[in-house]
Amino acid sequence: MKTASRVANHQGEVADETRDRVLTAIRELGYRPSKLARGLVTHRTDTVGLVVGDISNPFFPEVARGVLDSAEGAGYNVFVCNSDGVLPREIRTLHSLADHAVDGIIIFPSFEIGDFLQSFAGPGRPVVCANRPFESAWVSQVMIRSREGAQLATQYLVGKGHAAIGMLVGGGAPITRHERVQGYLRTMEAHGLPCCEDLIVAGPPVLEQGYAGTLELLSRRPEITAIFAYNDLLALGALRACRRLGRRVPQDLALVGFDDIPLADQISPALTTVRVDKYALGQLCMRRMCEMLSDPGAAFPVAEVGVELVVRESA
Amino acid sequence: MKTASRVANHQGEVADETRDRVLTAIRELGYRPSKLARGLVTHRTDTVGLVVGDISNPFFPEVARGVLDSAEGAGYNVFVCNSDGVLPREIRTLHSLADHAVDGIIIFPSFEIGDFLQSFAGPGRPVVCANRPFESAWVSQVMIRSREGAQLATQYLVGKGHAAIGMLVGGGAPITRHERVQGYLRTMEAHGLPCCEDLIVAGPPVLEQGYAGTLELLSRRPEITAIFAYNDLLALGALRACRRLGRRVPQDLALVGFDDIPLADQISPALTTVRVDKYALGQLCMRRMCEMLSDPGAAFPVAEVGVELVVRESA
DNA sequence: CTGAAAGCGCTTACAG
DNA sequence: CTGAAAGCGCTTACAG
Numbered sequence: 001m002k003t004a005s006r007v008a009n010h011q012g013e014v015a016d017e018t019r020d021r022v023l024t025a026i027r028e029l030g031y032r033p034s035k036l037a038r039g040l041v042t043h044r045t046d047t048v049g050l051v052v053g054d055i056s057n058p059f060f061p062e063v064a065r066g067v068l069d070s071a072e073g074a075g076y077n078v079f080v081c082n083s084d085g086v087l088p089r090e091i092r093t094l095h096s097l098a099d100h101a102v103d104g105i106i107i108f109p110s111f112e113i114g115d116f117l118q119s120f121a122g123p124g125r126p127v128v129c130a131n132r133p134f135e136s137a138w139v140s141q142v143m144i145r146s147r148e149g150a151q152l153a154t155q156y157l158v159g160k161g162h163a164a165i166g167m168l169v170g171g172g173a174p175i176t177r178h179e180r181v182q183g184y185l186r187t188m189e190a191h192g193l194p195c196c197e198d199l200i201v202a203g204p205p206v207l208e209q210g211y212a213g214t215l216e217l218l219s220r221r222p223e224i225t226a227i228f229a230y231n232d233l234l235a236l237g238a239l240r241a242c243r244r245l246g247r248r249v250p251q252d253l254a255l256v257g258f259d260d261i262p263l264a265d266q267i268s269p270a271l272t273t274v275r276v277d278k279y280a281l282g283q284l285c286m287r288r289m290c291e292m293l294s295d296p297g298a299a300f301p302v303a304e305v306g307v308e309l310v311v312r313e314s315a
Numbered sequence: 316m317k318t319a320s321r322v323a324n325h326q327g328e329v330a331d332e333t334r335d336r337v338l339t340a341i342r343e344l345g346y347r348p349s350k351l352a353r354g355l356v357t358h359r360t361d362t363v364g365l366v367v368g369d370i371s372n373p374f375f376p377e378v379a380r381g382v383l384d385s386a387e388g389a390g391y392n393v394f395v396c397n398s399d400g401v402l403p404r405e406i407r408t409l410h411s412l413a414d415h416a417v418d419g420i421i422i423f424p425s426f427e428i429g430d431f432l433q434s435f436a437g438p439g440r441p442v443v444c445a446n447r448p449f450e451s452a453w454v455s456q457v458m459i460r461s462r463e464g465a466q467l468a469t470q471y472l473v474g475k476g477h478a479a480i481g482m483l484v485g486g487g488a489p490i491t492r493h494e495r496v497q498g499y500l501r502t503m504e505a506h507g508l509p510c511c512e513d514l515i516v517a518g519p520p521v522l523e524q525g526y527a528g529t530l531e532l533l534s535r536r537p538e539i540t541a542i543f544a545y546n547d548l549l550a551l552g553a554l555r556a557c558r559r560l561g562r563r564v565p566q567d568l569a570l571v572g573f574d575d576i577p578l579a580d581q582i583s584p585a586l587t588t589v590r591v592d593k594y595a596l597g598q599l600c601m602r603r604m605c606e607m608l609s610d611p612g613a614a615f616p617v618a619e620v621g622v623e624l625v626v627r628e629s630a
Numbered sequence: 631c632t633g634a635a636a637g638c639g640c641t642t643a644c645a646g
Numbered sequence: 647c648t649g650a651a652a653g654c655g656c657t658t659a660c661a662g
Contacts, residue, residue, distance in 0.1 A: 032410065034355070035416070035640095036351050036360065036415070037638075037639035037641085038640055040653095040654045040655065040656085041653075042641070042642095047415065054380070055379050056376040056377045056577075058376075058577060058578070061370050061375070061376045064371070065369070068370065068396065072408075077415055078395070079392045082383055097392070099348070100351070100392055101351050207581075236581050262371075262373060263578040263581070266522075266551050266555075266578070267581055267582045348655080349654090351655075352638090352654070353657075354638090355637095355638045355656070356637075356657045357656085
């Protein structure tokens, strides 16, 4: 059972005959090496942790599918965890993952994770951090081109002749939020359009807030003819508010979302939105993880996933 | 470090003073026991595997959230895997989970898994099998009351005065499929309504099939005034087909779905459907797993999650 | 009540 | 090229 290890891992010098003997034994016994025992000595368990805010948020399932598929292809199994975006839970989760000696962690982190992540990541514990800038060895970033998306959306609305364009801002990752707001603001400015604070209303990135926010926005500035929403959930809420107010979409109010969540194309009017390739994002995260694992200590550039405006009915 | 184990697991006899000494040491060093090493000897890793068809199918994220939350509460981490409902992939997945020595497996199995699962489950490897009858020690079942849901839906349609009611059947788990079809057929019969094969069209449980199936159904039987769909995805496809055909929903055609996936209430017309409490289903699965783990070899009754008709706009 | 020893199933140098 | 030994970090009897 000692040389067995050598052949099972097809490495090292083994005589042909010996190898064959071992190989058939392995096959006949249905032998499968214990990842636990192996992990104890190699410090590799072939597992990674994926921590998202909430797997039941329609943004994440496709992301998860992307990392899961990519992980399976590379021989990894993945623990998935929800943080709800709150730090204490996130920390607990990260510790539990470490207890299981995962090879690395892919995280869509909360706002305040900074310091903790800094101390958590390290040699033998690489982290890929999605959608949040994070300068540090052992942590690698993959970002969504949020600003570009916001520009695309705003540009499109301007091109359609809208001048009074409001924005529903959601409280996602600070960077995402910042980029999307900046993309909107800069584009408005570039076209000499007004973009005072009155045109922006902020809140949690959920449907209910989209509804309430739109009501507020339109009562504050009834002249608004278009709204750019931080994400599709917010846009759905806005759609509801319009229905309630008797404002037709897109005739009375044009609406652009962000993300292109499932069913965004099924609702009526179908949502015009900035698509994020969520599956590709997940894949990218896992691939980057593999790179970090196979080349420890290397520095990696920020990876970016592109966005694309998909025009449907709402604007 | 030997008595340390005893105190870390607060069991056995340890002198107060000794315990305190160890406890502070543990705290100061930030010591965290390796689950790997422990697992090697105890055969418990505090991990479970969750294998679903496809996490990005809108039915599953909430289920996953349920098991994840419940698992976290019980101190477990969970590997989630996609099988795509195909046997070879399912088998590979199950083996990989076993390689990691998971304490148990929760599975939404494919059609043909039977024999394999039979041999796979066993002492020290309990399985909870969702939505599929499976008589065996070491495997426990949790089911959705599908037949009841189908009855509810059909009854409702009949009550609304519909007589020519079609059904879009999807190819989910055979039992689910069977139950939903039977629920529909029996109810039709009970009311003396026709229910020939012409009124049923079957295919994969996806949106595209809902579209195609509805087109076929309505060309075959133009007198149909109501459709009961195996699941919401199919119903969404039907909605599309109606739009294409110029049939108004619910005026010209009433539509009832099944599952109540996210956004079913956001589309227009909002979907009348049979709600399955997916989160509760997930929780139930994990709770059952915990029971099996803490009482190995015990026999457990089939657990069931209820359904509820939620009336919205489409019927 | 508390140490020292053996063993869980692997891999990794190290002798032969 | 191929064995025997040590060790990964724990837990579990077993002596003291």
